[in-house]
Amino acid sequence: MIRKLTFEDLNEASRLGGSSTLSEKTVLEPAAGQEGIIAPAKYTAGSAPTYIFEDRFINGEVVRTVLVDSRTSQSNRLEAYITQAIKDGHPVFSRMPRIKVTYRFVDEAGDEVEKSYLEVQLPHRAFDAHIRVGDVDGKPASEFPEYVRARNSTADDMMPLFELSPITVAFGAWDSTRNKNQLRIASPFNGEIIGVLANQNEDRPVFRAGARVDPVAASISFNSSDAKTIAKIIEPEVSGKLKTKFEKEKKGSAIGLGAIPPSSDKTNFDGIAVSSIIRTHVLSFSTLRALRFGKGKEGDEAVRALIAAMIIDAMAGSNTELNLRANCFLRESGEPTTILDKRFGDQEELAMIGLEDADALLEQAYEQARVKAGIDWHGQVLEVTGNPLVVKSGSDDESDE
Numbered sequence: 048m049i050r051k052l053t054f055e056d057l058n059e060a061s062r063l064g065g066s067s068t069l070s071e072k073t074v075l076e077p078a079a080g081q082e083g084i085i086a087p088a089k090y091t092a093g094s095a096p097t098y099i100f101e102d103r104f105i106n107g108e109v110v111r112t113v114l115v116d117s118r119t120s121q122s123n124r125l126e127a128y129i130t131q132a133i134k135d136g137h138p139v140f141s142r143m144p145r146i147k148v149t150y151r152f153v154d155e156a157g158d159e160v161e162k163s164y165l166e167v168q169l170p171h172r173a174f175d176a177h178i179r180v181g182d183v184d185g186k187p188a189s190e191f192p193e194y195v196r197a198r199n200s201t202a203d204d205m206m207p208l209f210e211l212s213p214i215t216v217a218f219g220a221w222d223s224t225r226n227k228n229q230l231r232i233a234s235p236f237n238g239e240i241i242g243v244l245a246n247q248n249e250d251r252p253v254f255r256a257g258a259r260v261d262p263v264a265a266s267i268s269f270n271s272s273d274a275k276t277i278a279k280i281i282e283p284e285v286s287g288k289l290k291t292k293f294e295k296e297k298k299g300s301a302i303g304l305g306a307i308p309p310s311s312d313k314t315n316f317d318g319i320a321v322s323s324i325i326r327t328h329v330l331s332f333s334t335l336r337a338l339r340f341g342k343g344k345e346g347d348e349a350v351r352a353l354i355a356a357m358i359i360d361a362m363a364g365s366n367t368e369l370n371l372r373a374n375c376f377l378r379e380s381g382e383p384t385t386i387l388d389k390r391f392g393d394q395e396e397l398a399m400i401g402l403e404d405a406d407a408l409l410e411q412a413y414e415q416a417r418v419k420a421g422i423d424w425h426g427q428v429l430e431v432t433g434n435p436l437v438v439k440s441g442s443d444d445e446s447d448e
Contacts (some may be wrong), residue, residue: 051398052359053353054411056387060332061351066388067333069355071362071400073383075240075324075369078376083416084253084318086374087115087242096316100250105240105325111250113242116371121328122218126167128364129357133165139409140360142424143213148177150433155283173197173212173223174230181431188431199228204341209350211429216338217354230255235334236358240371242321256315259307266306267299277302308441314342318374328362330355346420349412353422356405356412363405 052069060066089096099114116124132140147168154160169175183191193211200208208230209216219234242249261267267275274297278290281302285293293301300307335351342350369377385397416422419440 049396051404052385052387052400052408055407056102057352057355057359057408057412058348058415060355061348063336064390065332065336067331067390068386068388069330069332069359070158070386070388071328071383072386073326073366074380075326075377076380077321077324081322083376084320085115085324085377086115086194086316086318086372087354088117088120089283089316095314098250098252098316098319100244101231101241103220103243105243106366111244111247113244113250114239115242115375116240116323116326118237118239120367121240121326122234122236124367125217125236125238125358125361126214128367130165130167130201130362132364133167134136134194138406139413139424140357142426144424144427144429145214146173146178146212146429147433148175148181148431148433150435150438152435167214167218171223172217172220173208173220175421176224177433177437178431179224180434180437182434183429183431185201186415193429198225199224200230202337203339205232205344206340206350209340213357217357231388233334233337235331235354236329236362237331238326238362240327242319242324245320245322245391252319253317254311254313255317256310256312258309261304261306263304267304269299271298287434306395323380324377330358330362340420342420349416349419350422353412353416355411356409359400360405360409363400363402367402 053333054064061068075365077085086100090099091097091206101110101112101114103112104110105112109395129140135141135147147163149161149163149171151159151161156166164177165174166172166178168334177192179189181188183194193207196207197211198208200206207217215231217234218236219232221231222229223231274294278294281293282290285302289301299305332351332355335354338347338351340347348362366383369379371377382399385400387395389395413422
């Protein structure tokens with residue numbers, strides 16, 4: 048009988064010469080069965096949508112695959128679990144220090160609105176522009192001493208950043224817009240989902256889009272005067288680009304009026320057939336061991352073990368739901384295969400890491416870090432007021448960059 052991952056495994060992996068990686072592989076399949084298609088992640092090629100097709104080496108041969116979920120997306124899914132865990136009062140994550148940006152503004156109806164975002168939800172985490180252009184207690188956040196010290200962290204002492212935003216150290220970030228001291232942290236986590244194409248001879252996505260039936264009229268077009276009147280009505284709720292397009296074309300279809308026939312246009316990517324789907328998660332202990340926290344040998348090892356436990360808990364939490372996107376309904380074909388690298392070609396298969404076990408590891412790791420490194424989590428939040436100019440200038444139009 049294979050054993051479970053233990054707390055001592057994490058401690059050994061946090062020391063010099065310990066395990067290189069913990070990897071987890073899960074074989075998935077379309078929930079509809081082998082005959083079903085799935086919707087992989089869409090990318091752009093110029094202005095057109097596309098899927099990402101790649102050659103991979105699987106079971107001793109090169110096979111053609113499609114990227115179902117990218118490395119960045121898988122990291123975001125782990126972070127989404129942590130965000131929800133914080134909101135749900137998780138015994139450890141809810142006490143973790145964090146940065147919160149709050150925007151306050153008046154909406155189109157004249158109501159006062161308040162929206163808050165944690166750094167774990169922002170693209171660049173602690174270094175995100177929403178934080179940098181905000182303010183703390185009426186002064187620029189970028190000048191707040193605690194934040195400046197965090198940005199000045201180095202691989203030799205990551206503690207100022209870890210004390211402010213542990214999640215940034217755990218999942219990596221790059222302070223790329225700074226004119227000096229651009230801290231770049233490699234994430235110790237890596238994950239993705241790929242699908243092995245059912246048709247190995249040709250990349251053949253399914254192109255189709257459903258019809259829209261309008262019970263009032265199949266086609267609705269306006270004259271110039273009426274188009275301007277309608278445009279004025281919808282102006283507060285639509286983007287400037289859409290308003291301009293509607294006024295120019297005068298077609299109701301631009302704003303959701305009238306019927307649309309079904310289409311098989313080559314831009315309407317609907318899915319693709321796959322023979323198997325593989326999800327991989329990798330935690331690199333080697334990457335963690337490159338970081339130091341100014342707490343001495345045992346203290347630094349304890350902080351590394353805590354970060355590893357955070358990521359493992361997020362992996363287990365993310366695994367509890369297989370919710371990727373519309374028309375990509377998946378199910379597990381079996382339990383994940385979990386491998387602990389023992390160095391020099393030696394590997395050990397471990398039992399699946401369930402959420403209950405992962406929570407227990409995280410609690411042990413936090414308690415050890417508290418004792419050995421003085422880590423003290425009690426729900427500290429750096430409150431940042433979002434710059435109102437960001438909301439004023441915002442739009443859901445896609446960037447031209």
